Amino acid sequence: MNGKKPTIDDVARLSGVARVTVSRVLNGGPNVRPAVRTKVMEAVKALDYKVNPQARSLAGGASRTLGFVFNSDPESEPNSYYEAALELGALRACVTLGYQLLIHQIPLDAPDQQRRILELIDDQRCEGLILCPPFSDDLALVETALARGCKVAAVSPGPSARTLIDGVGVDDEAAGYDLTCALIRLGHRRFGFIAGLEAHLSAERRLDGFRRALADHGLGDDACLIRRGDFTFRSGTRLTPEMLDDANPPSVLVCANDDMAAGALAAAHARGLDIPGDIAITGFDDAPVASIVWPPLTTVHQPVKLLGQRAVELLVGRLTGAVMDGPQFQQLDHALVCRQTTKAF
Amino acid sequence: MNGKKPTIDDVARLSGVARVTVSRVLNGGPNVRPAVRTKVMEAVKALDYKVNPQARSLAGGASRTLGFVFNSDPESEPNSYYEAALELGALRACVTLGYQLLIHQIPLDAPDQQRRILELIDDQRCEGLILCPPFSDDLALVETALARGCKVAAVSPGPSARTLIDGVGVDDEAAGYDLTCALIRLGHRRFGFIAGLEAHLSAERRLDGFRRALADHGLGDDACLIRRGDFTFRSGTRLTPEMLDDANPPSVLVCANDDMAAGALAAAHARGLDIPGDIAITGFDDAPVASIVWPPLTTVHQPVKLLGQRAVELLVGRLTGAVMDGPQFQQLDHALVCRQTTKAF
DNA sequence: TGCGGCATTGAAAGCGCTTCCAATCTGCGC
DNA sequence: GCGCAGATTGGAAGCGCTTTCAATGCCGCA
Numbered sequence: 154m155n156g157k158k159p160t161i162d163d164v165a166r167l168s169g170v171a172r173v174t175v176s177r178v179l180n181g182g183p184n185v186r187p188a189v190r191t192k193v194m195e196a197v198k199a200l201d202y203k204v205n206p207q208a209r210s211l212a213g214g215a216s217r218t219l220g221f222v223f224n225s226d227p228e229s230e231p232n233s234y235y236e237a238a239l240e241l242g243a244l245r246a247c248v249t250l251g252y253q254l255l256i257h258q259i260p261l262d263a264p265d266q267q268r269r270i271l272e273l274i275d276d277q278r279c280e281g282l283i284l285c286p287p288f289s290d291d292l293a294l295v296e297t298a299l300a301r302g303c304k305v306a307a308v309s310p311g312p313s314a315r316t317l318i319d320g321v322g323v324d325d326e327a328a329g330y331d332l333t334c335a336l337i338r339l340g341h342r343r344f345g346f347i348a349g350l351e352a353h354l355s356a357e358r359r360l361d362g363f364r365r366a367l368a369d370h371g372l373g374d375d376a377c378l379i380r381r382g383d384f385t386f387r388s389g390t391r392l393t394p395e396m397l398d399d400a401n402p403p404s405v406l407v408c409a410n411d412d413m414a415a416g417a418l419a420a421a422h423a424r425g426l427d428i429p430g431d432i433a434i435t436g437f438d439d440a441p442v443a444s445i446v447w448p449p450l451t452t453v454h455q456p457v458k459l460l461g462q463r464a465v466e467l468l469v470g471r472l473t474g475a476v477m478d479g480p481q482f483q484q485l486d487h488a489l490v491c492r493q494t495t496k497a498f
Numbered sequence: 499m500n501g502k503k504p505t506i507d508d509v510a511r512l513s514g515v516a517r518v519t520v521s522r523v524l525n526g527g528p529n530v531r532p533a534v535r536t537k538v539m540e541a542v543k544a545l546d547y548k549v550n551p552q553a554r555s556l557a558g559g560a561s562r563t564l565g566f567v568f569n570s571d572p573e574s575e576p577n578s579y580y581e582a583a584l585e586l587g588a589l590r591a592c593v594t595l596g597y598q599l600l601i602h603q604i605p606l607d608a609p610d611q612q613r614r615i616l617e618l619i620d621d622q623r624c625e626g627l628i629l630c631p632p633f634s635d636d637l638a639l640v641e642t643a644l645a646r647g648c649k650v651a652a653v654s655p656g657p658s659a660r661t662l663i664d665g666v667g668v669d670d671e672a673a674g675y676d677l678t679c680a681l682i683r684l685g686h687r688r689f690g691f692i693a694g695l696e697a698h699l700s701a702e703r704r705l706d707g708f709r710r711a712l713a714d715h716g717l718g719d720d721a722c723l724i725r726r727g728d729f730t731f732r733s734g735t736r737l738t739p740e741m742l743d744d745a746n747p748p749s750v751l752v753c754a755n756d757d758m759a760a761g762a763l764a765a766a767h768a769r770g771l772d773i774p775g776d777i778a779i780t781g782f783d784d785a786p787v788a789s790i791v792w793p794p795l796t797t798v799h800q801p802v803k804l805l806g807q808r809a810v811e812l813l814v815g816r817l818t819g820a821v822m823d824g825p826q827f828q829q830l831d832h833a834l835v836c837r838q839t840t841k842a843f
Numbered sequence: 844t845g846c847g848g849c850a851t852t853g854a855a856a857g858c859g860c861t862t863c864c865a866a867t868c869t870g871c872g873c
Numbered sequence: 874g875c876g877c878a879g880a881t882t883g884g885a886a887g888c889g890c891t892t893t894c895a896a897t898g899c900c901g902c903a
Contacts, residue, residue: 171853207556208889211858237582276548415790422792445760447767516883529881553859556888
C-alpha cells in the first residue's frame with residue numbers, strides 16, 4: 154500500500170510470468186498449466202490486486218456495462234415500486250455476473266428520448282440495454298439499437314418486440330382473465346376497468362384477458378365501463394367518481410395496477426362507501442402499497458424483482474455468446490392474491 | 499459511419515490541429531485561441547465525435563463516476579420511496595454535471611458491507627461516494643474512504659460525520675420539535691413515539707426534538723411511550739397494538755417515518771378505531787404513501803429528491819476543486835403537512 | 844530417432860485519451 | 874530594434890489491459 158495500486162505487471166513480476174499469462178488467468182483463458190494458474194492467483198491475493206475496469210474495456214473493447222432504461226415523469230414522485238424493484242433485481246444480477254448497471258431515467262415528455270438512449274450506446278458505455286415499459290415496445294428504438302450492434306432485453310415486451318429481442322414478463326392476458334373469472338364467480342356482473350397508458354402493451358393485455366373472460370361468460374360489452382388512467386394514484390382517484398356516477402354503476406373496479414387501485418380506494422372512501430360491500434376493487438402487481446392501504450388490496454402478484462434479474466441474465470447470456478438462437482421470451486408465474494377489497498375467493 | 503467510431507485523432511486531422519489541442523478544447527482548457535476552438539468544435543460536430551470515457555479515465559485517472567450507496571434488506575421489498583427519490587435526484591444532477599452514477603445496494607446484514615463499499619474505490623471505479631443513512635454515520639467507513647483519497651458526501655449525516663464530510667439534510671431536531679409543539683397545541687398530553695433504527699442518527703434527532711418539545715411544555719418522561727421499529731410498515735403494525743394496550747394509552751402516535759405511520763394506521767383500523775378521534779397519527783418524509791393511505795397522513799415534508807441532487811452537487815464541487823474549505827452541511831427546509839390523521843392545525 | 848502438431852508462454856502492438864515538457868509565437872518595455 | 878514573459882501549440886510518453894502472432898516446449902506416431 155505504498156501509494157500506488159498494484160497493476161497487472163506487478164502481479165506478473167511477483168509470480169514470475171509474463172503479463173499476458175496473468176491476463177489469461179484472470180480471464181479464465183485456456184492453455185495455462187494449473188501450477189502456473191495457482192502461482193498467479195497467489196500473487197493476486199498477496200498484492201490484493203484488482204483489475205482496472207477502464208483499462209480492460211479500453212483494451213478489450215467491452216465495457217461490461219449495461220444500461221437500464223426506464224421512464225419517469227420528472228414532476229411526479231417516482232412511481233417507486235415497479236421501477237425500483239426492477240432495478241433492484243437487475244442490480245443484484247449484475248453484481249453476481251460482474252457487470253455494472255448504468256441507470257437511465259428518461260422523462261416521459263423528453264422530445265429527445267430516443268437520442269438520449271442511443272447516446273448511451275454511441276458513448277460506447279453500454280454493451281447492452283435493459284428496456285422497461287413503455288420503451289420495451291418502442292420498435293424504432295429497438296431496431297436502431299440492434300442496428301448499432303447493441304444487445305437488448307426487455308421487461309414485459311409486447312408481441313412485436315418479442316420477435317426482435319429477448320424479454321421477460323408474466324402472462325398478462327391470462328392474469329387478467331383469471332382475475333376476472335374469479336370476480337364473476339363472486340357474482341359480479343357489472344364491471345369498471347381502469348386501464349393504464351396504451352403504450353404499455355403488456356398492461357393492455359390485462360384488458361384483453363378481462364374482455365375474454367367477460368365474453369366467455371356471456372357478458373357483453375355493456376357489462377363494462379372502461380376508462381384510461383396513467384398508472385398513478387391520482388388518475389385512480391380522478392376516474393373513480395365518474396364511473397361510480399354512471400347510470401348503471403359497476404359493482405367492482407378492476408385496475409391495471411395497484412397505484413390506480415389505491416386511488417380508486419381513496420375515492421371510494423371519500424364517498425363513505427363500504428369496501429367491498431358497496432364496491433369491490435382490484436389492483437395488479439402486488440406492490441407494497443397493496444398491503445398498506447385499508448383494506449388491503451386484492452391484486453395479482455407479479456415477481457417484479459425477479460423480472461429485473463432475469464432480464465439481466467438474458468442480456469448477459471447474449472453478450473457472452475452463451476445464447477445464440479433467436480429471441481426468447483421468458484414467462485414467469487403470476488398469482489392471484491385475494492385480500493380484502495373483494496369478497497374471499 | 500463507415501463502421502468505426504471517430505476518435506480524437508480523426509477530429510484533430512479534420513480540424514488541422516494536434517490531438518492535444520483537441521483534448522484541450524474538449525476539456526475547456528485555457529490557452530486556445532477562439533478561432534481554433536471553433537474550428538475544433540465544428541469538426542467534432544461534423545464527425546459526431548464523442549469522447550470515449552474509458553480511454554479518458556484511463557489516461558486521466560478520473561472516472562467521472564460516483565458511487566451511490568444505500569442499504570436495503572434483500573428479503574424485504576425495496577423501501578422504495580426514500581431511496582428511490584434520493585437516487586432519482588442524484589441521477590438527475592449527474593446527468594447535468596456529466597457524471598455517471600453507479601448504484602450500490604448493500605444488504606443490511608452483509609458481514610462484508612464495508613469491504614464491498616471500499617471495493618468500489620479500490621476498483622478505481624468511483625471518484626466519490628454518496629452515502630445514504632445509515633452509512634452516512636459509519637465513521638470508520640468514512641475515514642477509510644477519505645484515507646484512500648475518495649471524496650464523500652452524505653445524505654442526512656449526524657453531527658460527527660458532519661465534521662468529516664459534506665452533507666445535506668433537513669433540521670430533523672427542529673422538525674420533531676415543531677411537529678410535537680403543534681400536537682401539544684392540539685391538546686395532546688399523552689404521546690407514543692415509534693422510533694426508527696438507532697443507527698440512523700438523523701432520524702434519531704427527530705426523537706430529540708420531540709423530547710425537547712415535551713420538556714418545554716412541562717411534560718415529563720411519563721408523558722410518552724417510546725418504542726423502536728425499523729422504518730418498515732410491518733414494524734408499525736407490530737408496535738402499535740402494544741402501545742394502545744398500555745394502561746395509560748397515548749392519544750397520538752408520532753412515527754419516525756411514513757411507512758411506520760402507515761403501519762400504525764393499519765393497526766388502528768384493524769381495531770376499529772376512529773382516526774384521529776380515538777388516536778391521532780403522524781409520519782415523517784411526506785412520501786407518496788402519506789397521501790395514499792386513508793385517511794391521508796399528517797406528516798413532515800422533506801425534499802428527498804432535492805437532497806439527492808444536492809449531495810451530488812456538493813460532491814462534484816469537491817471533486818473539481820471548486821470548493822476547498824472544510825466540510826459543509828447544507829440544510830434544506832422541512833415543512834409540516836397537516837392532513838387528516840390529526841385534527842387540523 | 845525424427846517430425847508434425849498441439850499445448851503453453853511471451854513479445855509487441857495498440858485501445859483512445861491525457862499529462863508533461865519543450866517549441867514556437869506573441870506582445871510589450873526600453 | 875532587442876529581449877523576455879506569457880500565450881499557444883505540438884511531440885512524446887504513457888495509463889493498465891487485451892489481442893494478435895511468433896516462439897518455445899512437449900507428446901505421440903512412424
